[in-house]
Amino acid sequence: MSKLLEVKNLSTHFFTDDGLVKAVDNISYSLNEGETLGLVGESGCGKSVNALSLLRLIPNPPGKIVSGKVIFEDQNLLTLSEDDICRIRGNRMAMIFQEPMTSLNPVMTIGRQLMEPMEIHRQMTRGEIQERCLDLLKRVHIPEAPTRMNAYPHQFSGGMLQRAMIAMGLTCNPRLVIADEPTTALDVTIQAQLLELMKDLTREFGTALIIITHNLGIVARYADRVNVMYAGRIVEKSTAMDLYKNPRHPYTIGLMASVPRLDQDMKKKLKPIEGQPPDLIHLPSGCSFHPRCSYRVERCLNETPELKTVNENHEIACWVDVRT
Amino acid sequence: MKRYIASRLLYSILILFFVSILIFTLARLMPGDPIQAAAMINTDLANPEIMNDLRAKFGLDKPYHEQYFLWLTDFAKGEWGDSLGSGEEVLAMFLRRLPVTLELFIGATFWSFIIGFPFGIIAALRRNSWLDASLTTTSIIGVSIPVFWEGIVFIYLFAVILPIFPPSGYVPFSESPWENLLSVAMPTFVMGTQTAGLLARYVRSSLLEVLGQDFIRTARAKGLREKAMLIRHAARPALLPVVTVIGLSWGYMVAGSFLVEYMFAIPGLGRMGVNAVFARDFPVIQATLVIVALNVMLANLTVDLVYGYLDPRVRIH
Numbered sequence A: 001m002s003k004l005l006e007v008k009n010l011s012t013h014f015f016t017d018d019g020l021v022k023a024v025d026n027i028s029y030s031l032n033e034g035e036t037l038g039l040v041g042e043s044g045c046g047k048s049v050n051a052l053s054l055l056r057l058i059p060n061p062p063g064k065i066v067s068g069k070v071i072f073e074d075q076n077l078l079t080l081s082e083d084d085i086c087r088i089r090g091n092r093m094a095m096i097f098q099e100p101m102t103s104l105n106p107v108m109t110i111g112r113q114l115m116e117p118m119e120i121h122r123q124m125t126r127g128e129i130q131e132r133c134l135d136l137l138k139r140v141h142i143p144e145a146p147t148r149m150n151a152y153p154h155q156f157s158g159g160m161l162q163r164a165m166i167a168m169g170l171t172c173n174p175r176l177v178i179a180d181e182p183t184t185a186l187d188v189t190i191q192a193q194l195l196e197l198m199k200d201l202t203r204e205f206g207t208a209l210i211i212i213t214h215n216l217g218i219v220a221r222y223a224d225r226v227n228v229m230y231a232g233r234i235v236e237k238s239t240a241m242d243l244y245k246n247p248r249h250p251y252t253i254g255l256m257a258s259v260p261r262l263d264q265d266m267k268k269k270l271k272p273i274e275g276q277p278p279d280l281i282h283l284p285s286g287c288s289f290h291p292r293c294s295y296r297v298e299r300c301l302n303e304t305p306e307l308k309t310v311n312e313n314h315e316i317a318c319w320v321d322v323r324t
Numbered sequence B: 001m002k003r004y005i006a007s008r009l010l011y012s013i014l015i016l017f018f019v020s021i022l023i024f025t026l027a028r029l030m031p032g033d034p035i036q037a038a039a040m041i042n043t044d045l046a047n048p049e050i051m052n053d054l055r056a057k058f059g060l061d062k063p064y065h066e067q068y069f070l071w072l073t074d075f076a077k078g079e080w081g082d083s084l085g086s087g088e089e090v091l092a093m094f095l096r097r098l099p100v101t102l103e104l105f106i107g108a109t110f111w112s113f114i115i116g117f118p119f120g121i122i123a124a125l126r127r128n129s130w131l132d133a134s135l136t137t138t139s140i141i142g143v144s145i146p147v148f149w150e151g152i153v154f155i156y157l158f159a160v161i162l163p164i165f166p167p168s169g170y171v172p173f174s175e176s177p178w179e180n181l182l183s184v185a186m187p188t189f190v191m192g193t194q195t196a197g198l199l200a201r202y203v204r205s206s207l208l209e210v211l212g213q214d215f216i217r218t219a220r221a222k223g224l225r226e227k228a229m230l231i232r233h234a235a236r237p238a239l240l241p242v243v244t245v246i247g248l249s250w251g252y253m254v255a256g257s258f259l260v261e262y263m264f265a266i267p268g269l270g271r272m273g274v275n276a277v278f279a280r281d282f283p284v285i286q287a288t289l290v291i292v293a294l295n296v297m298l299a300n301l302t303v304d305l306v307y308g309y310l311d312p313r314v315r316i317h
């Protein structure tokens, strides 16, 4: 498999009135063609900022990508001209956003919004574009697609809007789709349907996928590999299989205990991680997780651990070995 | 959409009905009665016989409810009565002056648009820059400057010191298009200044709000260039609150036209109304009030319809 995306030492900071927010702090990872990567972590740990940085969609001010490289299809997206990055957006790399209700234009028909990426990136006639959109709407199981094209977002349910968003992300047959918590706003049965749908479609088109979620259960089921983020950094990086069997970072272990697992006794009590996610402006010294960590040692208070390989396909940023 | 339009029309008619009662009552609240009030100023009328004739002519000797329906039906038929001062038919006076005031309205709207929109858009796109600061300051000055003061300053600067425009008066377009434009340039600018400032402020804040919305990020993520994103995605939602402001200021512009027509000696409806008030010429006052109310109602109706056209959430449920 060839490498599709390589993120190197990416840092994105927000210069707010209250202080500097290192929302993404020196993270590196890569993704192969057709692969699915899960990005996990509690709310506010920098998952969305990470995703938005790839396409340079960080609002500036207050945000800025301060360093790093995003190598996608052999070019560094961070040094492209504005025109060239626009040619990538929605075309080679597409994004599906968190809130379907607010992420679609309320005064524009679904059809026009759906057709837009192809109008921008493809030299196709209106008829051809329309045909492909209708086909995609059917693929995401939207009934009566032709009439739905002329409807406005407020006439759709949340689940249908998210289906339309998924279709919109796939119109130009991108090489990478980033789905930022695509199902959080929806109820559980619809969540599962949509994730299956997304997985099927990306597999069929050979599209790589980054699924952002705070739910480890989703990741275990749909992702090939996983990055666990905490306070702007990646603290554990592994194949999904290995992570699920042998979580090595205390934070990941905590996350696992806090979500229901299919392979465990349903009656087992869920245990949320104690304490609050840190305020990114006033980060704890050393390892940012140490105030909430039950494994902490002296060293955790003073030194920040870097990612280190523990076995093939598994890296953690932690001073202790939780297995001993 | 049809149902929406019908409901808006019905609403307007209802409002107009209440306003007509209000106007009718106001005219009857003059000390004594309207004829007596007029006679106190216009000595030609100060003769009991003439006064009684006039009372009979306007039906003032009948019970109130009869008076009201008489007035309403006459008004609807176009029989607006005669001016107590000149004896001219009020409807004829109105029709003669309407084009003049309409020209002022159109001119003032023109100025407010070509200043308000660019100011607001540029200020929003260059948010927090020195350009934004100076445009915003200018807009605030525009909003808060009193019409009469601005009028006097303009006459002094551009008619007295630099004699570009005539200091006052009005030349009809049919007589000389060029002199017509010269004669309305200053009055319309003065009349449109407040609206221009208001528009700039609203366009700026509305556009800024829309640009912060999630769907703008979606538009960018599709690969739309900045300009296309602004035109295709931001313009229409940003226009919604602005439409309301335009409608409101059309209502307010009446007040502006009263002042401006008086200051620049322009023979429009505003001047007619002001003169009528001073002369206590009650048929003309009544007609003027109705026209003012109609204008406000028409502005509101237009706002509602444009709003419905722009926002599918309003017209489709």
Ligand SMILES: Nc1ncnc2c1ncn2[C@@H]1O[C@H](COP(=O)(O)OP(=O)(O)O)[C@@H](O)[C@H]1O
Pocket: A014, A016, A021, A023, A041, A042, A043, A044, A045, A046, A047, A048, A049, A050, A059, A062, A063, A280
């Ligand atoms: N526009 C912004 N201005 C200031 N701070 C921001 C902005 N967007 C995100 N942040 C900060 O970046 C951090 C990470 O946010 P985000 O990536 O959205 O978290 P999540 O992991 O929940 O997606 C948060 O602490 C947030 O306060």
Ligand SMILES: [Mg+2]
Pocket: A047, A048, A049, A098, A180, A181
């Ligand atoms: Mg997020």
